[in-house]
Amino acid sequence: MELHDLWFVLIAVLWTGYFFLEGFDFGVGVLTKVLARDRTEKRVLINTIGPVWDGNEVWLLSAGGATFAAFPEWYATMFSGFYLPLLLILVCLIVRGVAFEYRAKRPEERWQRNWEHAIFWASLLPAFLWGVAFGNIVHGVKIDSGMEYVGNLVDLLNPYALLGGLVTLTLFTFHGTVFAGLKTTGEIRYRARRLALRLGAVTALLAAGFLVWTQVDRGDTKSLVALLVAVAALLCALVTTARGREGWAFALSGVTIAATVAMFFLTLFPNVMPSSLNEQWSLTVSNASSSPYTLKIMTWCTCVAAPLVMLYQGWTYWVFRKRIGTQHIADAH
Template sequence: MQLHDVWFVLIAVLWTGYFFLEGFDFGVGVLTKLLARDRTEKRVLINTIGPVWDGNEVWLLTAGGATFAAFPEWYATLFSGFYLPLLLILVCLIIRGVAFEYRHKRDEDRWQTNWEHAIFWTSLIPAFLWGVAFANIVRGVKIDEDMNYVGSLFDLLNVYSLLGGLVTLTLFTFHGAVFTSLKTVGDIRERSRTLATRLGVLTAVLALVFLIWTQVSHGDAKSLIAMVVAVVALVGALGFNLAGREGWSFALSGVTIAAAVAMLFLTLFPNVMPSSLNEAWNLTVTNASSSPYTLKIMTWCAGVATPLVLLYQGWTYWVFRKRIGTQHIADAH
């Protein structure tokens, strides 16, 4: 395996980590409207992800930075062709971070309500758009012989990609509901388990259609194995949720996300961004990568830094591992 292949795998791992971690806090953000009955319960939901949401976004920064350094042609074509959707995601992430920090700064009802609306929409929109983006990458987009995207925004809004967006939105919200039941006590825990069951059924239907479509159109034996793992894990997550085993349910919903991302990257390889105009114009791990020397330096840096980041983030989750409920929320001023 050459270094550009190694970095393709590492980037897939980074996106898997991002969707696993940011997926549940996107889901919790959406649940502030779907699950919480009053402001106190909204504060409970936000507090479950309060210590970790910003750390989860580090995975996105690392994935983007690794793509820029390891596959500059892929990065350039992706970020120019998908400019508007990615800009919208970026704006949402900025507003979302501000909303978490500013919501509690003033006690006025209107002030807090506006920031709570912002948390909901800036969680829902990226959760949907990431699915649209990755579905288009797998499907192939209009790339010419100079590695430039020559399509329009409306070319990205096709049935397959919109279905992919619905899958990520429902899957992340299900993942968030299971996380909520794992991190809370009392009535909100029971209601999150009930909602997770409903969301899980809807997710299973949408995901099965999307994954089968992907496998038939672009898959091989390896991607078929990943698809089976994703489906079995999702069914298992639903079963453990019904049995009240939140830990196992959360772990398996994470496996579902990891297997689904693995399937998408397996259908891509050795391409990183297929051209729908001409297969000869596909961006591949070979023609889109940096020099071997650059990849070698990156590999050494990643080998040193990655374990430290994982240890620190793991320690953060351990420190804030306890469940919370409405009884832990102090009264407003």
């Protein structure tokens, strides 16, 4: 395997990790208005992701940094062409982080309620926009012979990409609902299970339509396998949720996300950003990559750093593995 092919796979793994981990905390952020009935339950939901949300975002930084270093042409074209959507995602992530940190700094109800609104919207919008962005990458965008994006914002809001946004929004929210059932106790746990069943059915319909569209448009045998795995895992997640097996349901919803991301990258390869104007103008793993020497240095650094980061993050999840409920929330002063 060539080094640029290896780094394409590694970037796919990084995006998979990001969507698996950040997906459920986006979902929990949405649930603060959908599932929680009062301020105490909102605090319970926020506390389920409080120790881990910032660590989950490390995967995004790693994916962006790896793309910049391994495929600079891909990075430049994507970030210039998708400037406004990616800027909106960045603003949402900043606001969301500030909201988590500042919400409890003052006791006034209005202060905390405003930050809770920020958590909701700054979780919902990125969950939708990531699907729009990846939908456009897979479907193809207007790239000219100079590897420059020549379209506009309206071109990015096509039906395929918008459906992709709805799929990621509902899938992440379903993933977060299953996580809420896994991490909470009491009444909120059982309401999360009931909501997951309803939300999972909607997600299955949207995801099936989107993945079939992807398969018909650009798929092959490998992407078909990923499609079948994604659909089967989602259906099994619904079954295990109905049976109250939250751990299995969460693992299976994660497999659904991983298989969906795998299908994205399988339909792309050997392209990294197809051109809708001329197939010959597409960015590929070879014409968009860095030099072999650069990729070799990156590979050695990754072999050293990646296991340490994953061990530390795994330890964090183990430490904060216990369920929480309204009885664990101290009275506000």
